Amino acid sequence: MFPVADALAPAATALFTVVLTEGPLSRVGLARRLDLSSAAVTKGARPLIEMGYLEELAATERSGPGAGRPASPLTIRADREFFVGVKITRDELIGVVCDLRAQVRTAVHRRLSETDVDHVLRQIAEITTELLDGSGDYRSRTRRLGLAISGDVDLATGRVRYSPFLQWHDVPLRELAEQATGLTVTVENDVKALTTAEHWFGEGVGADSFALVTVGAGIGCGLVVGGRLVSGSFGVAGEIGHISVDVKGIACHCGSRGCVEAIAGADAIVRQAREATDRPELTFDDAVALARAGDPGVSAVFARAGDAIGSGIAAVANLVGPSRIVVSGEGLSAYDLFEPHIRAGFQRQAFGAAADCPLSIRPLPFEEWARGAATVSIKALVASWRRPV
Amino acid sequence: MFPVADALAPAATALFTVVLTEGPLSRVGLARRLDLSSAAVTKGARPLIEMGYLEELAATERSGPGAGRPASPLTIRADREFFVGVKITRDELIGVVCDLRAQVRTAVHRRLSETDVDHVLRQIAEITTELLDGSGDYRSRTRRLGLAISGDVDLATGRVRYSPFLQWHDVPLRELAEQATGLTVTVENDVKALTTAEHWFGEGVGADSFALVTVGAGIGCGLVVGGRLVSGSFGVAGEIGHISVDVKGIACHCGSRGCVEAIAGADAIVRQAREATDRPELTFDDAVALARAGDPGVSAVFARAGDAIGSGIAAVANLVGPSRIVVSGEGLSAYDLFEPHIRAGFQRQAFGAAADCPLSIRPLPFEEWARGAATVSIKALVASWRRPV
DNA sequence: GCCCAATAATTTCCTTCGTCAAGTATTGAT
DNA sequence: ATCAATACTTGACGAAGGAAATTATTGGGC
Numbered sequence: 001m002f003p004v005a006d007a008l009a010p011a012a013t014a015l016f017t018v019v020l021t022e023g024p025l026s027r028v029g030l031a032r033r034l035d036l037s038s039a040a041v042t043k044g045a046r047p048l049i050e051m052g053y054l055e056e057l058a059a060t061e062r063s064g065p066g067a068g069r070p071a072s073p074l075t076i077r078a079d080r081e082f083f084v085g086v087k088i089t090r091d092e093l094i095g096v097v098c099d100l101r102a103q104v105r106t107a108v109h110r111r112l113s114e115t116d117v118d119h120v121l122r123q124i125a126e127i128t129t130e131l132l133d134g135s136g137d138y139r140s141r142t143r144r145l146g147l148a149i150s151g152d153v154d155l156a157t158g159r160v161r162y163s164p165f166l167q168w169h170d171v172p173l174r175e176l177a178e179q180a181t182g183l184t185v186t187v188e189n190d191v192k193a194l195t196t197a198e199h200w201f202g203e204g205v206g207a208d209s210f211a212l213v214t215v216g217a218g219i220g221c222g223l224v225v226g227g228r229l230v231s232g233s234f235g236v237a238g239e240i241g242h243i244s245v246d247v248k249g250i251a252c253h254c255g256s257r258g259c260v261e262a263i264a265g266a267d268a269i270v271r272q273a274r275e276a277t278d279r280p281e282l283t284f285d286d287a288v289a290l291a292r293a294g295d296p297g298v299s300a301v302f303a304r305a306g307d308a309i310g311s312g313i314a315a316v317a318n319l320v321g322p323s324r325i326v327v328s329g330e331g332l333s334a335y336d337l338f339e340p341h342i343r344a345g346f347q348r349q350a351f352g353a354a355a356d357c358p359l360s361i362r363p364l365p366f367e368e369w370a371r372g373a374a375t376v377s378i379k380a381l382v383a384s385w386r387r388p389v
Numbered sequence: 390m391f392p393v394a395d396a397l398a399p400a401a402t403a404l405f406t407v408v409l410t411e412g413p414l415s416r417v418g419l420a421r422r423l424d425l426s427s428a429a430v431t432k433g434a435r436p437l438i439e440m441g442y443l444e445e446l447a448a449t450e451r452s453g454p455g456a457g458r459p460a461s462p463l464t465i466r467a468d469r470e471f472f473v474g475v476k477i478t479r480d481e482l483i484g485v486v487c488d489l490r491a492q493v494r495t496a497v498h499r500r501l502s503e504t505d506v507d508h509v510l511r512q513i514a515e516i517t518t519e520l521l522d523g524s525g526d527y528r529s530r531t532r533r534l535g536l537a538i539s540g541d542v543d544l545a546t547g548r549v550r551y552s553p554f555l556q557w558h559d560v561p562l563r564e565l566a567e568q569a570t571g572l573t574v575t576v577e578n579d580v581k582a583l584t585t586a587e588h589w590f591g592e593g594v595g596a597d598s599f600a601l602v603t604v605g606a607g608i609g610c611g612l613v614v615g616g617r618l619v620s621g622s623f624g625v626a627g628e629i630g631h632i633s634v635d636v637k638g639i640a641c642h643c644g645s646r647g648c649v650e651a652i653a654g655a656d657a658i659v660r661q662a663r664e665a666t667d668r669p670e671l672t673f674d675d676a677v678a679l680a681r682a683g684d685p686g687v688s689a690v691f692a693r694a695g696d697a698i699g700s701g702i703a704a705v706a707n708l709v710g711p712s713r714i715v716v717s718g719e720g721l722s723a724y725d726l727f728e729p730h731i732r733a734g735f736q737r738q739a740f741g742a743a744a745d746c747p748l749s750i751r752p753l754p755f756e757e758w759a760r761g762a763a764t765v766s767i768k769a770l771v772a773s774w775r776r777p778v
Numbered sequence: 779g780c781c782c783a784a785t786a787a788t789t790t791c792c793t794t795c796g797t798c799a800a801g802t803a804t805t806g807a808t
Numbered sequence: 809a810t811c812a813a814t815a816c817t818t819g820a821c822g823a824a825g826g827a828a829a830t831t832a833t834t835g836g837g838c
Contacts, residue, residue: 068785232710318628321621457814
């Protein structure tokens with residue numbers, strides 16, 4: 001139906017990215033935004049229109065002072081292509097179909113009884129089929145699948161070097177998943193995938209630097225600096241959970257003391273709540289309920305945890321100075337208990353103008369993680385348009 | 390004598406930067422290193438040779454297996470141009486002349502009795518004259534002056550937004566210094582200038598990400614991520630000194646508690662040493678002497694300080710994962726007292742593979758700061774060769 | 779309704795910058 | 809002397825973007 005994507009000019013991928021992440025814009029507007037001539041924009045946009053990825057916005061209301069030829073803003077054709085995203089957790093797969101604008105069209109959950117590679121791959125293939133058979137359009141217009149998984153992942157090769165939850169070591173997941181599904185696959189660390197989603201389609205749009213903090217079993221952080229996702233020379237980056245805020249604090253599984261995660265991780269909160277109440281069978285949900293009911297001991301546990309998270313976030317702000325920080329939970333139900341203390345800890349610990357950094361604290365639906373995976377595959381599509389390596 | 394520098398091709402500045410920072414290399418080697426054709430290297434190098442910035446290395450020993458035409462590696466002509474660098478402190482100017490390879494040729498110190506802008510500018514003009522009159526070559530081959538100053542500086546405009554030590558607010562230092570000296574001036578924050586020096590000419594060469602930590606009155610940190618110096622969206626970055634490592638620790642002037650600087654800053658060490666010894670007149674040097682003599686109380690102060698610094702450095706490693714970290718002092722005399730504790734704190738607090746990050750801990754001569762300033766002006770020269778904005 | 783100013787988009791021609799492929803230069807080995 | 813190997817240079821070409829002229833489409837003044 002559409003001509004196949006050849007390699008495109010740099011200007012083409014640049015303008016596409018701007019329209020994708022910042023919304024419809026006229027060619028002249030794009031030229032100004034990207035510091036290009038409008039000729040370059042006209043030329044760059046043409047193949048994208050021919051391929052069906054862009055189209056001109058229908059006769060819309062004029063905006064400017066009045067005179068002159070009206071602009072024909074370019075906009076994304078969201079249903080040109082669909083993307084499957086799957087987040088892999090220890091006991092569940094969460095899958096979504098997103099359109100080109102990363103809007104979730106369908107979502108499916110699937111329990112994962114075993115964590116061996118073969119079984120997970122079969123489940124990935126099945127959940128993909130289930131998702132794509134939901135609508136006639138999906139199957140024919142979907143070529144890419146993104147996978148998100150916690151642990152040490154190499155995006156370039158698509159290998160999972162180590163996944164602590166699944167107990168996987170050096171699994172060539174991209175290759176295997178491509179065989180199992182027939183789609184082009186990208187594999188990315190889950191926090192980084194979520195950060196990419198927020199950077200391209202959420203609150204991080206347009207930010208040169210940006211941080212996303214996730215609060216849950218662990219405390220993680222994805223970091224964008226200079227427009228690029230930070231990876232860490234030794235594969236470690238964004239480990240906000242193991243910044244120590246209290247030399248004499250609780251021992252952490254990492255061998256140190258007073259790590260943010262040892263104070264504010266879900267396990268740590270349960271343990272401290274049990275101590276505070278002398279009820280060794282207490283669950284996380286019980287602790288939340290008690291804190292909401294005003295139990296002073298358990299409330300103090302959440303307060304300390306929020307404060308520690310705030311301190312850790314301030315460390316990020318003091319060191320890299322992101323233009324904004326989003327804090328969200330792995331399906332975090334108790335964020336109302338944390339929020340004021342996160343803000344307080346942050347304000348106390350942020351240095352000078354770093355305290356001006358806007359903080360968004362909000363829970364994210366669990367599908368958001370799968371959407372992150374899909375986002376990475378959208379990014380991979382755009383990257384595939386660049387000239388051969 | 391030499392033709393004036395026109396705008397050069399991107400390949401030209403790229404190859405120049407590689408030869409400058411990584412040493413002599415043949416055209417073929419450069420082509421491989423930069424992923425260019427050797428034709429592009431030949432073409433790019435020509436104007437640089439004509440302008441006298443590059444030359445072919447004299448008939449050197451062949452290296453490879455033997456056969457074939459011998460390579461003519463390109464190398465920097467270090468005496469093609471000289472650069473003045475001046476570090477401005479509250480009570481002293483430190484000035485150097487560096488060659489193109491950032492080797493210090495001459496260094497001069499000059500006391501600063503007052504800190505008002507006019508007086509400092511006169512002193513800058515005088516120290517520049519003094520430096521350039523040292524050799525007949527300097528004056529005719531020097532066009533650029535770099536200034537380094539602590540505080541909030543805008544490199545692009547050359548304005549000092551705020552300097553706490555000099556009590557300057559929004560001073561257009563570049564403009565003023567250009568009038569006072571007749572040279573093209575760059576102004577940069579001192580820690581960032583030092584980081585640039587280390588990134589281009591020191592241990593950070595070739596590193597995609599890199600951190601430099603300075604220990605002295607304050608604890609500072611310069612950060613390179615993705616090959617670029619991190620600036621911070623709100624003008625704050627690298628503030629490792631105000632990461633808290635002890636919620637219940639010593640109160641810091643920033644309003645929080647247990648900041649690295651409140652434990653390990655020079656003032657903090659003196660205060661703690663006085664308490665430990667009950668000698669309120671103790672100086673920093675006294676404290677160093679006591680610790681070296683084995684005084685347990687004062688030794689513990691240095692141990693705690695080193696450990697806090699190590700923790701702070703680990704936070705950097707955990708968050709951005711630099712490929713190496715250099716720790717140095719503002720003329721730090723006591724680094725032997727800190728070093729083992731910095732390493733211990735770092736190892737304890739670095740998470741997983743982040744602990745593999747190589748740590749160099751070493752004192753730097755005070756001229757190094759002025760060299761950093763000169764380095765920024767060398768970088769500005771190369772940047773001036775890029776096509777017009 | 780007609781003309782003009784204003785703005786948007788396109789076209790044409792040109793420059794820059796890099797690659798490709800062929801040629802030249804310079805060595806060691808036989 | 810000849811040849812293989814490697815380094816470098818040259819010239820033709822193509823991709824990408826810019827400048828300026830041209831075309832397109834509006835509103836406003838008359």
